[in-house]
Amino acid sequence: MSRIGKKPITVPPSVDVKIEGSSVTVKGPKGTLSETFNPDMGIERIGTEIIISRPSDRKDHRSLHGLTRSLLSNMVVGVSDGFKKDLEINGVGYRAAKQGKSLVMNLGYSHQVIMDEIEGITIEVPQPNRITISGPDRQKVGQFAANVRGKRPPEPYKGKGIKYAGEVIIRKEGKAGKGR
Numbered sequence: 001m002s003r004i005g006k007k008p009i010t011v012p013p014s015v016d017v018k019i020e021g022s023s024v025t026v027k028g029p030k031g032t033l034s035e036t037f038n039p040d041m042g043i044e045r046i047g048t049e050i051i052i053s054r055p056s057d058r059k060d061h062r063s064l065h066g067l068t069r070s071l072l073s074n075m076v077v078g079v080s081d082g083f084k085k086d087l088e089i090n091g092v093g094y095r096a097a098k099q100g101k102s103l104v105m106n107l108g109y110s111h112q113v114i115m116d117e118i119e120g121i122t123i124e125v126p127q128p129n130r131i132t133i134s135g136p137d138r139q140k141v142g143q144f145a146a147n148v149r150g151k152r153p154p155e156p157y158k159g160k161g162i163k164y165a166g167e168v169i170i171r172k173e174g175k176a177g178k179g180r
Contacts, residue, residue: 005065008049009073012080017050019043024072028079031120031136035075041068050076078136085145087131091160094152095128103131107152108160115151118144131162 011017015028024043025034037043041064042053050072054065077083089096089105096105101117103125117123121135121144131148135141145164154161156172163169 003066005052005054005062005069007069008051009069009076011045011048011050011076013048015076015080017045017076019045019050024075026072026075026079028076028136030079030082033075033079033136035071037068037071038064041065043068043072074138078138082134082136083138083141084132084134085141086165087133087145087148087162088165089129089131089162090154091152091158094160094162096125096131097128098123098125103148105148105151105162107162113151115148130165 012028015026018025018027022039022041022043023034023036025032040055040061042055044051044053052065052069052072054061074083089107091108094105094107096103098104103115103117103123105113105115107113118140120137120140121133124132124134126132133141133145133148149162149164152161154163154167154169156170157174159169159171
């Protein structure tokens, strides 16, 4: 049996969960999320916990069991606490700024890189070399952070580029030098 799927999801008192067949709507202080899950999975609320059950031990049901529980848990945590990704910009002249609802970055290109804030996430730039992306939907936050990082991924020789906070960039040595 799935170890993840067996764990019940604890619902905080500030979160309202509405289960209608295979679709679930979670409402909390950070926002509202709704998702439709596989109809084979049994989703029921007992008191302050949500329990996911599966109809059989078939391979597809076993894999859906843990997935459904993880996605539902992310929804509950997202609307109560929210998710956040921190990015760091390294490099001479590399910086970011927030203009209205857009993230404007100077990344060593001949032009500025401009990314608009998508619905459901917020972008903050506390310092010119730090970007914080936050929101209730874990998938949107992670994907937008990956898109920002993809504009100038960190390179291994000087470490210039955009990286996640805490990410370790394995550095390479430069040229071996003259003559052998």
